[in-house]
Amino acid sequence: MSKISRRDLLQYIGAGGIGVVGGVLYGESVQQNVELLIPQVVPPEDYSPGVATWYNTVCNQCPAGCGISVRIREGKAKKIEGNPVHPVSQGRTCARGQAGLNALYNPDRIRTPLQNVGQRGSGNFEEISWDEALTTVGSRIGRLKIDNEASRVRLLCGRVRGHLDELFLQFMNLLGSDHYQQYDFTYPSALMAANKMSFGTDVLPYYDIRNAVFLLSFGADYLGTWISPVHHSLAYGHLRQGREGRRGKTIQIEPRMSLSGAAADEWIAARPGTEGLLALGIAHALVSEGHYHGSDRDEWSKALQAYSPSLVSAETEVSEDKILRLAREFGTSTASLAIAGGATAAGTNAVASIVAVNALNYLAGNLSQPGGIIFNPDPAFSATAGSRQAGFQGMLDLIGAMKAGDVDVLLVHDTNPVFALPDNVGFRQAMQNVPLIIALSSFRDETTEMADLILPTSTYLESWGDDVPDPGVGFPVASISQPVVATLYDTLPVGDIVLSLARQIGGELPIHMRWGTMEEFIKERWREEYDQRGSEGEEQEFEAFWQAALEAGVWGQPGAVAGDQPVPLSSSMIASIADPVSRFAGDESDYPFVLHPYLTATFFDGRGANLPWLQEMPDPMTSVVYGSWVELNPVTADELGIREGDVLDVESPAGSVRVPALIFPAIRPGVVAIPVGQGHAAYGRYARDRGVNPIHIVATLIDDQSGDLAWAATRVKLKLTGERLQIIKTDGVTRTLGRQILGPENDHA
Amino acid sequence: MFDHGQPSYAEVNKDVLSVMLETGPKYWMLLGTTMSVAGICFFMPWIYQLFVGVGAAGMNRNAVWGSYLSNFIFWIGLSHSGTLLSAVLHITNSPWRKAIYRSAEAMTLFSLMTAAMFVMVHLGRVWFVHWSFPIPNQMGLWPNFRSPLMFDVMAITTYLTASSIFIYMGSVPDFAAVRDASTGLRRRLYTIFSFGWRGTAREWHTLGWAYTFFAIFVIPLAVSVHSIVSWDFALSIVPGLHHTIFAPYFVCGAIFSGTAGIVTVMYCLRKFLNFERYIGQVHLDSLGKLLITLSLIWSYINILELFSSWYGGTSFELEALQFKLTGFYAPLYWEMILFCAFVPLLILFKKIRWSWNKMLVISILINVGMLTERFIIVATSQPRKFLPDAFGFYFPSWIELSITVGAFAIFATLFLIFIKWVPAISIYEVKETLKPLRRDA
């Protein structure tokens, strides 16, 4: 080995140093994102490169509360699948559930607290620190509390269930404000009200489609959007082919064919707004044709007197034969079930219609029977969350209060009333009167855009929480949601934000809300729950229970089926029967068409529109992607000389939207349908400025009994604008042209 | 045979060689134009396409083949008359062949090259095109010889090689003539090109024998090439393409368009290189008659194709038929029928057959028709196959159109270069047709 002098050595080191520095600089300039193969030197627990781990949690893409399993590799979420042990999803998911990953990794997520610096609604936000943000909010609310003006603080949430709901409630109570409300466009207020009238229950019952043999759906798109689509789909599969030699039958009654209508054996487009009447007609036939044998037969026939099939047939434009046939099949099948939702539950007669449908179920004798309506026990907790639903009436009150200057601070979380309310109720304008609007949100939707301060929430895949599926599945169930990945940005789970705010405001709040994090809170509550259920025991035992629950993501008592719920009195049911015919806003001569807005399986009520996978998922019935359209019957279109792609002005008494026409073979003439979901003015790059929002032009008629918005009771007129717009579809020709693609004709039942 | 009096031997040499030896500014301008058109219309869009992906073209999910392939067939087709015709005429000893065959063969060569360019343009990852050759590699990967595309690779490379040899062989005595007429570097080059040709009896004998051998060899090759190209389509089960008639259909169409192409090229040679003396009425007349014959065969095959589609009676075939005859591209279809089946009938009239200008128009129309034919084959069948829900539509993008135009410029460039390097008319064979012993004036 040759000798290296000290001088040489220094030179080498110097050269090496320059080389290293230069190399680093070069590397930095060339390669912006240095990605390390294994990001952490000391990997966190459960982290082994190349091995996937699954975490169970709860889906938050719709209110059904499906259990999901998330596949994690190298600390990143890769795939969402249904949680196999969860009784709602049973290992399955819908498209929206899968797309939850797009919410987690959405490029348009809010990453830090933001403060509005421009005009309100201008979208000019500046990043601020959490300390700053929390101090601002805390001091403001704290002052109001000290001044005994806390009732000027309002909290508006989406559909929040479980202990988060309790946390919100506690927060507001301690503050001294009883203005904690929830608003969810899809909340089945009418169904709740009707069930209360018919059955006297506050809890959504379980519709046992799985074991039904004959399913009569009045407008409820149970396979796409109604209440718990994944669970219903599972049930539907079973209804069709799950029983050896006994294939269930489904009938769908709605003016525009939905997914469930497509799946049905028969699709009946009754005159819009008369579906409830049709139910009464069928009920009449049931009784008069002798399919009902109850002791109260006479009372029923008296109550239904006015609804003879021939009269109903004239009103509904469904032939008398058909009504009689439906009644016969409904009356003679071993397990018949009737459900109502969609447009049937969104007229001015919504409650009356659902009551009529409930009567059908009663007459079929399916209450608390397999394949019928099964009454759920009170949910494990959060029984009262539903009562905080503001409904449309509640929102009008809120708007009134805001306009009157009664609201100083508005906290909004996970709800988007600017999008999901008709334009002319003026929610957005009313917000201008509120001095401080704070949004707790992960995305900059239309409502969040109006905020002065945005406190970014972590998504459901990064947060602790729990949930009680609503409706339950016939027995008590509760699910836990846990973070499956580390928080991506400088965001906090919403529960933690509430707890931090409580600490910031001070006073008795932090004394009562003493938990450091949502996780602590949830765990403590579960422990109480656990103790209450009589299983008081050792620390060890709870820990084991908790671990098991976390692993399973769900806890339930399948044995405790509430089969022996009291069957409601028929007298109350008979008494609640009312004439179920909807009124419509707009005069028929001016506005010849009935507007049928419908929730889509892709975006639900619009909350999925910011997820690229859903934007790129062809609409199941039309194959349209990335846009809105208005559906017309081919005959109507012919008469008006409208071709696909002609841009129409759809004008209602409440406003108008401009949208291209799509010829749709399965819609009643005289009805035009526009899907809900697109038409966002904000909400990130995938949703913004795409299509139209039909809710905005819905006239503000309300359901007579529940006070909810009758969003299917608006008439419209169509005007050709002369413009054309390409509707982007993935379908080519949607006729088989005589080719045997769908298989040989056959009738194996 | 010679419209303007018979030239002397020396005149032949002078006429033909002057084209090569004297280059005016006009030529450079022309060459400059064609080269820049080729660069701008062909290579620039192609380079763009290489960067972004084949999506730059108008193809889509339902129509994965587009104008690149139709152009490919067109150029392969155009290549057909040259060598094939030359070979057929050589063995049938038709004297009128002699003035035109060199250019015709050059046409073959260059249209084959242009066609090969289209294969490159068509490929999604052209940088791996060598994988389609059976090159031994350490992975032991081999191309798939069941694939009609593989047949194509084999057929076209063989054809290209054979045609090149054929044209080269026929040119050796002429290279010697160039050598003798030139000095300096050129002389040295052509010494090499001409393989030391001296014109001995033995050399002539060998050349004649080898040439005839190649002529016989090249004929089946040419027929097979276009049959194989047709199999790219016919071996698929796509309705409208899955026809046994496709091979003869393509071969006939190819010769048809090639012959029309020769007429066009002849016209240009006459006009711009002053070959009026050598390319005369006889040639035009014979080519015209050939065109009529081919057009009739072509029409017959077309009728047959329609008939078998209809007679097949499946929804698939009938739909494809209906779309072809009445769908979006129906105007193109009927345009093709007009140009390829009816317009050539005009050639029946001697007045038209004997007029260079009219024949030029007809020959161009025929090739327009044939270009459309290829486009229709690609654009009407394959986007509408078996599942109606997956029916699609194809319309070329501006990049494709530009590349289509650019291809003609490439062809012209190659041809322009060719006339400077190889005598465009076979000197020695023209001389063979002269009445002997006419002395120079």
Place this chain on the structure above:
Amino acid sequence: MSTFVEKLRQYRKPGYYDKFDYHWTMTIDLDRCTGCEACMVACQAENNLPIVGEKRFAENREIKWIRIERYWEGEYPDVKMRFIPMLCQHCDDAPCETACPVFATYHNQDGLNTQIYNRCIGTRTCAVYCPYEVRYFNWFTYTWDEPLEQQLNPDVTVREKGVMEKCTFCIQRIRIAKDNAKDDDRRRVRDGEVVPACVQSCPTEALVFGNSNDPEAKVSKMMKNPRGYKVLEELNTTPSIVYLTKVHS
């Protein structure tokens, strides 16, 4: 030479693949399928299908390894909508396989029609030859808006421009299941151990996947259903997917 010919003959014989351990097969019950498209999104998530954007959709250049086809029957008011999921049928006599000049697509010993992205040169012949139109070409190199790429499944390649792609029956899941079986000293993968993403997600359990060489497998039983048929059977592609027709009542 003669052994080679012999082998080739054997290979071409129908039933050749039955000799091997697995023959992956799927059944699709159209009487269950509701057209909800959960399978499509599941596939997109599992197999790193690109988000192509509105413009590409307008150009008809989407990539969906499984898609739902829609067919209307009749006219209003007696109109019916029929859905049929369409994905690579993994034909035993696949027309696409003969077409590829470089063997980028071939049949493997499990009865799968596989696609080797690395080998593909992009002639697109396979897509023309496939009667089911389930082959999708990468017209461009697609990118993901940051940080969406964090979701990409590390078990599946991200494809570049110029290559063809299509349903693989989630071959990565098959591989993992086989590895697990090997680690457990089992010779075979158990029925139900391999579940492709679409089958896993389908909320109506319309899709069943398994090894049809195993007579006890659920899929083998489903295949015997009298409602079973194969799409475009007359083309003799011998698909590996058996559809069960919808029951008309």
